[in-house]
Amino acid sequence: MDSDWNFSSSSSSSSSFDKDRHVRYLEMMYQTIPSEYQEQEINRLTLAYFVISGLDILRALDRVDKEQVVNWVLSFQAHPKNKADLGNGWFYGFYGSRTSQFPADENRDLSHNGSHLASTYCALAILKMVGYNMASIDSEAMLISMKKLQHPDGSFMPIHSGAEKDLRFVFCAAAICYMLNNWSGMDREKAKEYILNCQSYDGGFGLVPGSESHGGATYCAVSALRLMGFIEYDLLSKSTSSSIINVPLLLEWCLQRQAIDGGFQGRPNKASDTCYAFWVGGILRILGAQNIYNRGALQGFLLTCQSKYGGFSKFPAQLPDLYHSYYGFSAFSLLEEPGLNPLCVELGMTDMAAIGI
Numbered sequence: 001m002d003s004d005w006n007f008s009s010s011s012s013s014s015s016s017f018d019k020d021r022h023v024r025y026l027e028m029m030y031q032t033i034p035s036e037y038q039e040q041e042i043n044r045l046t047l048a049y050f051v052i053s054g055l056d057i058l059r060a061l062d063r064v065d066k067e068q069v070v071n072w073v074l075s076f077q078a079h080p081k082n083k084a085d086l087g088n089g090w091f092y093g094f095y096g097s098r099t100s101q102f103p104a105d106e107n108r109d110l111s112h113n114g115s116h117l118a119s120t121y122c123a124l125a126i127l128k129m130v131g132y133n134m135a136s137i138d139s140e141a142m143l144i145s146m147k148k149l150q151h152p153d154g155s156f157m158p159i160h161s162g163a164e165k166d167l168r169f170v171f172c173a174a175a176i177c178y179m180l181n182n183w184s185g186m187d188r189e190k191a192k193e194y195i196l197n198c199q200s201y202d203g204g205f206g207l208v209p210g211s212e213s214h215g216g217a218t219y220c221a222v223s224a225l226r227l228m229g230f231i232e233y234d235l236l237s238k239s240t241s242s243s244i245i246n247v248p249l250l251l252e253w254c255l256q257r258q259a260i261d262g263g264f265q266g267r268p269n270k271a272s273d274t275c276y277a278f279w280v281g282g283i284l285r286i287l288g289a290q291n292i293y294n295r296g297a298l299q300g301f302l303l304t305c306q307s308k309y310g311g312f313s314k315f316p317a318q319l320p321d322l323y324h325s326y327y328g329f330s331a332f333s334l335l336e337e338p339g340l341n342p343l344c345v346e347l348g349m350t351d352m353a354a355i356g357i
Contacts (some may be wrong), residue, residue, distance in 0.1 A: 017337050018306060022329065023060045025310025026051050029322055030064060037322070044097035045076060049122035050326035056129050056350050057329045057341050066130040073123050078115040080141050090160045091149055092141040093120030093176075117149065117158040117172040124179045129353040134180060143185035146173060150186055154194030155208075166207040167198055171220035174227040175347060188228045195221045196244060203249030213253060215266035215279040222250075222283050223346035234288030247287065254283050255293055262297030274305045274312050274324040277331035282345040285334055299335055302328055 029051050040047060052069065055061045076095045080086055096119035120142070128134060149157050149169075156169035170191050177183045197209040198221055204213025205221035222245075225231045231245065232238055240247040257264045257280045263272025264280040277298055284290055304316035305328065311320030312328030333340045333350075344354035 015303060017303075017332050018310070019058060019339055021308075021310040022325070023055070023058050023063070023310075025307075025320070025325065026054045026058070026060070027063055028310075030055070041099060042097050043119075045073070045094060045119045045122045045126075046096065047322055048073070049126055050322045052126050052129050053349055053353075054326045054329050056353060057333050057343070059339065059341055061129065064130070069130050070127060070132050073126050076119070076123060077138065079138065080145075086141060086144050089148060090145060091115050091117070092145045093117065094123035095119060114159045117146070117156060117169045117176070120146075121172040121175050124176060125347075125349050125353075128179060128356065129349060131356075134356075137180065139180045139182060143177070143180065143182055146176065146185040147187070149173070150190065152190075153197075154187065154190035154192070156186075156191075167195065167205065167217045167220040167224070168207065170195060171224040171227075174224040178227045178347065183228075188230075192225065192228065192230050192244070195225055199245060199250075203246055203251070203253035212267060215257060215264065215276045215283075218250070218254070219279040219283055222286055223348075226286055226346040231286075233286060235286070236288040250283075251287055251289055251292075254280050254287070254289070258293050258298065261301050262294060262299075263301035264298065271315065272301055273314055274302060274331070275314070275327040277302055278327040278334065281331055281334045282343075285343075285345045290334065295335055298331070302331055 033047065037047065052061070052064065055063060078092045078095060080092050086092075091114055093115040095115050124134070124137070127137070149160070150173070151157065151165055154170070155165040156173045157163045157165045158169045158172070173186045174191065177185050195205070198205045198207070198217065200206055200213045202213055205218040206212050206214060207217040222231070225245070226233065231243060235243060235247050236251070256268070257266070257276065259265050259272045261272050263274070264276035265272050266276045266279065281298070284293060302312065305312045305314070305324070307313060307320040309320060311322070311325035313320050314324045329340070330343060333343045334345070341350040341352060343349070344351045347354050
């Protein structure tokens with residue numbers, strides 16, 4: 001990034017969503033990721049997901065070579081050497097980056113991470129966005145090995161060993177099964193029980209049972225339940241007494257996350273943050289409450305985070321980053337900004353990509 005980018009002048013003077021500038025920002029990220037992202041190399045597929053999905057939201061997916069994208073993504077898939085390997089406990093999904101594919105050293109010690117649930121979700125999502133035939137995916141080994149990542153309490157670990165297990169990876173597993181149209185990779189009933197155990201006394205969901213409610217965790221819980229078919233869309237128009245979750249308390253918790261500056265916070269007493277405009281705003285969309293909160297105030301907050309260089313920052317008047325830029329675009333899609341594609345909120349991609357158009 002240029003040295004004259006500074007915190008005091010990074011916000012946009014525009015009072016409207018600057019689509020053209022955002023497209024140029026993502027095109028730059030597609031062609032050459034800035035050196036500041038070197039430490040994120042292990043998450044290269046996730047960064048690619050932000051770029052490709054962002055361009056799809058902005059109706060600019062024609063700026064990429066889709067065949068090249070497909071070949072690049074497929075090169076990260078892990079394959080067992082034979083069927084016997086499916087019993088070794090490894091997950092055969094997608095690696096997060098090229099370095100995570102490094103072979104074992106001379107002592108047979110693994111010098112890389114295995115394939116990862118989050119990377120696999122991002123890889124499949126990208127393939128759907130660029131129109132790849134998902135029936136062509138080598139999914140058998142992926143689903144068989146993924147089911148071994150599920151624990152007796154219904155939670156998932158993202159890799160074969162040595163990682164935390166929480167709602168993020170339950171969501172990833174549900175989204176993977178949904179995109180592959182094959183639920184053999186998880187026990188839905190166990191996953192549902194785990195999710196329900198994560199709903200807190202205040203209506204939100206924590207990452208694990210008994211933990212503090214959090215905007216991202218709550219999105220993962222509600223979206224996973226929706227993908228698995230346990231809750232309907234537009235819950236407020238249904239009989240909430242028959243829902244498996246406490247809908248009125250969840251709605252109250254979400255509405256309380258809109259702060260005085262118009263933005264959404266992830267937890268009580270935290271600053272508003274661009275990404276929660278999607279995480280919490282998306283939950284409200286699934287609930288059918290998208291017109292209950294102050295949409296104009298949210299838009300105003302987001303515009304204070306819009307950079308004159310394109311993209312969005314986490315907080316007002318800071319430098320943009322790819323993560324918050326993507327969720328800024330997603331939030332404006334939820335706000336029905338003209339010229340943007342609508343979202344399939346629970347899957348984290350545009351409606352058209354979700355249904356394969």
